[in-house]
Amino acid sequence: MDIVEAHARRLPSIDDRWVPRPYPREALETGLLDGRVAGPVSHPLENVLLHIALMNEGDPDKQFGLEGLPGALSDERVLELVGELAGVMPDPAGGNAPVVVEAGAVLDTCSAAGDRLARAGERGETVVLATGHPAGLIHLYAELGRELVARGATVARPADGQTWRDSDRWEWQIRYLSGVAMLTDTESPKHTHSGEPMRRMLRELRPDLVVADHGFAGAAIEAGIDAVSVADVNDPALLVARELGRTEHVVVMDDNVQPDAYWPCFQAFLTGMS
Secondary structure: OOHHHHHHHHOOOOOHHHOOOOOOHHHHHHHHHHOOOOEEEEEEHHHHHHHHHHHHHOOHHHOOOOOOOOOOOOHHHHHHHHHHHHOOOOOOOOOOOEEEEOHHHHHHHHHHHHHHHHHHHHHOOEEEEEOOOOOOOHHHHHHHHHHHHHOOOEEOOOOOOOEEEOOOOOEEEEEEEOOEEEEEOOOOEEOOOOOHHHHHHHHHOOOOEEEEEHHHHHHHHHOOOEEEEEEOOOOHHHHHHHHOOOOOEEEEOOOOOOHHHHHHHHHHHHHHHO
16 A cells, blocks of 8 residues: 555544634634643653753754754743743743643634735745644644635645655655655655755745745745744744744644644634635
8 A cells, every 4th residue: 555545544534623614712722732732742841951952052853954053042042932932931940840832822823824824825825735743733734735725825746756865875755645745764654853855845846835844844944935834842943943033933832643633723724814
């Protein structure tokens, strides 16, 4: 069975919560908390602090395809950015305590980013969708893509099927599911922080907008392309890029829960698109 088909069969189906319609804000907040998109998320403070330190030390895996991040901001300031965008400021002395994301903050940032998506439709822009979390964010991006197309945008699939080997001789391939790019090892979709897949996609096509996360988003930002991105609390690179004025829309939330749990985010994006 084809990689993409096999992956699609493992995903939960889209239900009527994804049908575009108005929801009370309280219902959306409850949905985010029930799905663990918001509230105490899966990465404790120690992990968040470690990733911030690694990014500032120049760890390639934590740069997400962006240049100039190490030392641009202090570790303390980056942790403050996490709190500002998550809506709840972590206690730096909190040890292994959970980091909390406020549901209302997620809805507000999704709604604000929805305005940029609306303009993509109005202008007939070319949009690329991509995720480094093919088991988590795939439904959200796919449904946003369908909405963008319905509003006049074009969702492109640059470098679909392109295969290469890295310096360690690992074989990688870009594949698409429902219009969303993901990285595979030619056998299954993979979680990745790398900016290399997006760099390859951009050699084939330079879109007007990228909706993505991880290195897919970072490499687009590095190339000067407008982006709407998602970042977990332990993924500081995109937050630093935003603080440095290199991108505007970064939604902070748990980025790898069940894919059907992101329906409140979809509805919040639509609020901003109306």
